[in-house]
Amino acid sequence: MRPARLSLRSRIFAYMILLILVASILIALVSIYQYSEQSNDYHEKRLERKEDQVRSNVNYVINKETTYVISEENLRLIFKDAIYKIADIHNVDFNLYDLSGTLINTSDTSIASNEVEVPTCLPVDVLNKINTLVDKHYVEEIKTEKGEFQSSYTIITDAKSKPLGILNLQYERDDSFSNNELKEFLLRLGYAYIVMLLVAIVFAYFISRYITRSLKSIGEKLDQTRFNQRNEKIIVEDAGEEIFNLISAYNGMIDELEESAVKLAMSEREQAWREMAKQVAHEIKNPLTPMRLSVQSFQRKFDPKDPKILQKVDEYSKTLIQQIDTMSSIASAFSNFAKMPAQQNEMLNVVEITRLAMDIFNEDYITVYFEREEIIVKFDRTQLIRVITNLVKNAIQAIANDRAPLIDVRVFERDGNAIITVEDNGIGISKENTPKIFEPKFTTKTSGMGLGLGMVKNIVETYNGSITFTSEEHKGTTFTVTIPKN
Structure with missing residues (x-):
């Protein structure tokens, strides 16, 4: 079975809501990305500031305070006590390595700190990167179960720019504040978009209804278009x-x-x-x-x-x-x-006109029954008599010679309509002749032109009435004329 297709109005409504949802998701993703970038920039700049401060103090100790001969071998002695003082001043732990990558000293009292393990010897790839970079500075990202850390490596030199060792700064990335800010922002954004979504649903409903109103009007007119009647043109104001x-x-x-x-x-x-x-x-x-x-x-x-x-x-x-x-x-x-019935629109009593029309028939086998003595309709007197006499004549001519004739004429009122029925026990109408019975030149009789029933149908329909029949071969036919009372 072919699946049901959504209407244009439903599709416009769905697409507008989908657009709002996609826009909401994209803005949320952009916001998360923006917060992440801001956090990275913040930690990078903070690490740079810490490095600059620690490096300045280290250079000051090397060039101003120490009494030892400035050399790679004396680096341990130079920072034996100064390393703790510098770490306390800047609230950051750092390590000193010689140029071969061996740990010389650390501000952390334990080799294995509570946060990140301090290697006693730097890996070869770290040393290669430090030595190959132009600024002799390298930052390594470290992820542990307790969080994310940044470990920066910088070569320290004496006053003559001679390399003395490697300064290793351990910096913990604390994103808790940034994450809380992001959660609060997304929560506020979510509330705002819920309100926007509700407004968008109402807006989309009316917009889709407005857009498809003209199309709906066109569709209704197309459904009503008929070849055999006068069709109205479509007039829509403010159409696109x-x-x-x-x-x-x-x-x-x-x-x-x-x-x-x-x-x-x-x-x-x-x-x-x-x-x-x-x-x-x-x-x-x-x-x-x-x-x-x-x-x-x-x-x-x-x-x-x-x-x-x-x-x-x-x-x-x-x-x-x-x-x-x-x-x-x-x-x-x-x-x-050929003569079209003139619409005189007289107020007639169908019972009285039927009696008048039946006065020309003296056959004993014709019975007439009236449910009421007065049923008023708007019709032409002459044309109504013509309708009744034609139906009765047809009934008489339909009687077979092998049976006792019987014709029953009834006049009554149903559902605001005057009803006239003419029933006979004649030969009936065959199924193949049923569609042709009201055709102007069709007849089953050996004489005549077959214009009677066509004329009757023409007269009745001129006054907004209808004529129908039921028939059974070899048993009889009943013609029913329905005339509206107003």
């Missing part, structure tokens, strides 16, 4: 360029559709009248043939001295009159169908 172009295209399509519908209707009407003309010509030709034969026969056999001449003239006249009546019936049926 894209929506305006879409609306213009739709309105242009409606104009073209109406033009096509008019052309098609004209074509269908022309085709219908052509077919009707053919049918009328065919029906008229049928009686003309026997009329012509009768006249020709009369010409050949006419004898004024014939004793039966008056009888023969009477027979010829009856034949001609019969065929003329047939042609007159055809012409009347065609005229009635």
